[in-house]
Structure formats: C-alpha cells, structure tokens
Amino acid sequence: MPKTLPLLTDTAPICCTPLGDAQRMSADDANALAVRLKALADPTRLQLLTFLLNQPGQESCTCDLAPHVGLSEPTVSHHLKTLEASGIVTKERRGANVHYRAQPEAVHAIARALNVGCC
Secondary structure (H helix, E strand, C coil), rough: CCCCCCCCCCCCCCCCCCCCCCCCCCCHHHHHHHHHHHHHCCCCHHHHHHHHHHHHHHEEEHHHHHHHHCCCHHHHHHHHHHHCCCEEEEEEEEECCEEEEHHHHHHHHHHHHCCCCCC
C-alpha cells in the first residue's frame, strides 16, 4: 500500500534567505517554502490568487470566484482551503458568504526566497 504524504499546513510568515545566498537551508525553512510552493503549484489556485489580487481590497466571495474559474463552489472552496493553509489567503465569514483575501506579503516572501540574483 502506498504511503500517504502528511498534510502540510503553515501560515506563519516565511523569512528564509534567498536560495542563492544560503550555504544550507534549514529543514524548517525548506518545509515552510515547500508548503507555499505546493499550494501555488496548481493552475486553478494560480487563477484564483490572480483574481483576488486584482479585486478591490484584494478580496472576493466564493460565489464570485467559482464562475471565474468555471468550477463549482465546493471545488473552489477546496482550492481556497489549500491556499489558506499556506497563509497565502485568509477568510472571513460574512453572513452566509465566505470572503477570501489575498495576502500579498506572503507572495512577496516566496518571491524573495526564490530570487537568486540572476538576470
């Protein structure tokens, strides 16, 4: 029977040195970065994040996100839950609706970690 991978969640801000500046990356830093990269390694999640980043207040309701990606609200909620578990989005319930807000600083932290000073 195949071994299942553990569910990784980590919403703490990441602050590891850029990959090209460190002699060795700690296991904690590698795990923190991997959680975020894994969350972003899905076309639908990238579309959802892009949509959120371009909305007023960088937030939207699942009822608006689902039609944008052409998926059902439960499927979109699953993708958003993955982004939330990595700290890339936050959520707030307002009545019957759930609003998700992008966390640009989390995206910037990923970009800083991946900046190897090329180009």
